[in-house]
Structure formats: C-alpha cells, structure tokens
Amino acid sequence: MKRSIRAFAVTFTIALLVDIAHAQQPTPEERAYKFRTSLFQTFAWKLGQMAQAKGQDDEATFIKHAKDLVYLSGLIEEGFTIADSLPEGSKAKPEIWQDYAKFQKKVTNMAEVTNDFTKANAMAGFKPREFGSKACGSCHRDFKFKD
Numbered sequence: 001m002k003r004s005i006r007a008f009a010v011t012f013t014i015a016l017l018v019d020i021a022h023a024q025q026p027t028p029e030e031r032a033y034k035f036r037t038s039l040f041q042t043f044a045w046k047l048g049q050m051a052q053a054k055g056q057d058d059e060a061t062f063i064k065h066a067k068d069l070v071y072l073s074g075l076i077e078e079g080f081t082i083a084d085s086l087p088e089g090s091k092a093k094p095e096i097w098q099d100y101a102k103f104q105k106k107v108t109n110m111a112e113v114t115n116d117f118t119k120a121n122a123m124a125g126f127k128p129r130e131f132g133s134k135a136c137g138s139c140h141r142d143f144k145f146k147d
C-alpha cells in the first residue's frame with residue numbers, strides 16, 4: 001500500500017514537471033520575437049559603439065562597427081518570417097505583413113545609409129541622432145509602436 005502511494009507520488013510529480021516544462025516552451029512566435037528583440041538591442045549597441053569610436057577619433061574601429069551593422073541589417077527579415085507574429089509585449093505593427101514590400105525597402109534603406117559610413121573619411125559626417133532617424137527611425141515611424 002505504502003509503496004503504491006509512493007509510486008503514485010513519483011508518477012504524479014514527473015507528470016507535473018513535464019507539464020511545467022511544456023508550459024515554458026516558447027511558441028515559434030515568441031522565439032521570433034525574442035530573436036528580433038535581441039537583434040535590435042544589438043543594433044542600439046553598435047550605434048553606440050560607432051558614436052564612441054568617433055569620439056575617440058578611431059576610424060578603423062568606427063568602420064568595423066559600421067560594417068557589423070550592415071551585416072546585422074541582413075538578419076532583420078528573419079525575425080518577421082511568421083506572419084502576424086505579435087506575441088505579448090511586441091511593439092511591431094501588423095502593417096509589416098500587410099505591406100511587406102515597403103518593410104523590405106526600409107531594411108534596404110538601413111543597409112544603404114549604414115554602408116555609406118563604412119567608407120574612408122565618412123566618420124566626420126556621422127551624427128548619431130541624424131543617423132538614428134534616417135537608418136532606424138524611418139522604419140520605426142511606419143512599423144513600430146512607440147514605447
């Protein structure tokens with residue numbers, strides 16, 4: 001009798017743990033949201049690194065971070081492959097999937113604006129706010145809800 005109670009308790013506990021593990025599995029939409037959120041946070045970091053390198057008059061480092069940012073812009077679309085992936089907390093607008101061609105243009109725009117700063121002697125003309133507005137804000141204004 002005692003034994004079967006213990007067996008039941010063990011089975012019950014395992015079943016409960018399995019349930020919890022399943023409940024904590026993020027959905028594909030949540031994974032996509034996490035991916036793009038960490039990508040965008042990396043963008044902000046890179047923008048900061050570019051500003052810092054300019055402050056230190058370090059063109060080689062500035063160009064390195066600008067090149068990284070061009071590369072990273074090529075990953076944006078990977079975060080939006082699931083249509084209408086708008087889990088709780090997302091600031092993305094549904095318009096992304098309603099006018100995907102326009103969204104892609106904003107991605108290309110960011111790559112082009114950033115690419116200009118991978119060239120020699122471009123650092124002098126870098127103004128973080130202006131860059132942020134042209135490269136990032138141009139997409140945010142249409143496709144991201146304000147914080």
Ligand code: HEC
Nearest residue numbers: 037040041043044090091092106107110135136139143144
């Ligand atoms: C092509 C569109 C696009 C471009 C270009 C873009 N973003 Fe975003 N960004 C978004 C969208 C959409 C979201 C909201 C994503 C969500 O919450 O699901 C976002 C969210 C963010 C967030 C919030 C992340 C968080 O923690 O929730 C930051 C920070 C950010 N972007 C920074 C940048 C910076 C810096 C740049 C430029 C270097 C940039 N973004 C360029 C579309 C873009």
